Amino acid sequence: MVLAAKVYVAFPAASEVREAITAELGGISKLVYSSETPNPPEDTEAMLVAYSSGSGGGDSRPTGVFLSEWTHRLPKLRVIQTVSAGVDGLPFDSIPAGVVVLSNAGAYAEPMAEHVFAMILYFYKELQSNHQLLKRGVFNQKTPTEELAGKVLGILGYGGIGRAVAKRAKCFAMTVYALNRSGNADAYVDKLFGPSALKEFLSGVDILLLTLPLTKHTAGMINREALGVMKDDALLVNVGRADVIVEEDLFNHLLSHPRFRAALDVWWEEPKGDSTFRPNYPFLELPNVLGSPHNSGVVKNFFPRAVRSAARNLAAFLEGKNYRNVVSREDYV
Structure with missing residues (x-):
């Protein structure tokens, strides 16, 4: 029996957002939410992160700070999937080299x-x-x-x-x-x-x-x-x-x-x-x-759709299927 991967959702997730995540990842992973578990468990294999201030972990740390503090403490971590399309604010120098980073490019x-x-x-x-x-x-x-x-x-x-x-x-x-x-x-x-x-x-x-x-x-x-x-x-x-x-x-x-x-x-x-x-x-x-105030991708009821797109791509990675938007960290470090 293959054990389900533990996925840490590192941002506040309302009910419709949780439904979107569960629809893609619920059957293949064990979901852990930062609102109930402020720090990721040691056996976390995947992270789903939002790219904005105050979206990393249960204590509302900025995502970059949160990842800098935690990615090196998680020996089983294999992949980080962002909900955002852009990843230029991620701390690539703090993310272990073996961890794959996937963006949500195209979702918006x-x-x-x-x-x-x-x-x-x-x-x-x-x-x-x-x-x-x-x-x-x-x-x-x-x-x-x-x-x-x-x-x-x-x-x-x-x-x-x-x-x-x-x-x-x-x-x-x-x-x-x-x-x-x-x-x-x-x-x-x-x-x-x-x-x-x-x-x-x-x-x-x-x-x-x-x-x-x-x-x-x-x-x-x-x-x-x-x-x-x-x-x-x-x-x-x-x-x-x-x-x-x-x-x-x-x-x-x-x-x-x-x-x-x-x-x-x-x-x-x-x-x-x-x-x-x-x-x-x-x-x-x-x-x-x-x-305009950096809102070209912000439309009514769109965040759950963007989260589902990211969750779907993460699910493909975890299942060994065709996934997309692999970030080339050499472009940022």
Whole structure:
């Protein structure tokens, strides 16, 4: 008889979240929840973690601190599965080399793709400016807006989010460029670029979408030089990680190129909890900037679905089936 693996769920789990976890892992593992057991048992083989402050263990330690304290104390630990797509905040130098880390990349792709197009259409259809004109009594039907048909959407980091956006782009009759390291694409991509062709890729796009994870390879990739080869009226949309862009370089570029636009869902300094958001540069005072509070993947009733996606992938690992999203720790350490 094969004993069920012990899985430690290291974040508060409401009833619907527990149902999602049990649906995927209940039949093959023994589930231990941090709300009842603040510290993981010594024979824990797998961890399911949420990637946010106050989600590690029963005493609400940040996940990174919790993992740093506990992973080396668990001799049977084989795998850590995150509920988040991003893993750049995990303490890879503290996680034993033999422990596999799995992300939840792609789980948030559908709502994020909708958010991307909301941001694109905000600018292309001049929604805010025409709304303000109407409030002042100006009924402007003469100034045309832009259409998406025929525009080139460039996706930097073609994974689950990029695929979901590209699929929708085809509904608008857009041309899709993609750049990634793997060299893999699909039928939605009209032209695929490798990392060495970054400048050529950037110079040809009307809309640049960043969905990249933050790694030692991607940090600061979009700098003054990269922005300088883009079209003067291009639109940059970032739903990946803020530090892929050099903050000061983007701000200065927006000032010096008023036709250039930026839609930012992720920020270089994001507040914790209910503290006040204070950006390092006054991006939100610029007319060519649209911001959102890192909520592109946050839609009603979505967290249980994201947890179930992570639990399903963890179950595949534990059962020796095809699992996905293995994190290459060399990209982070």
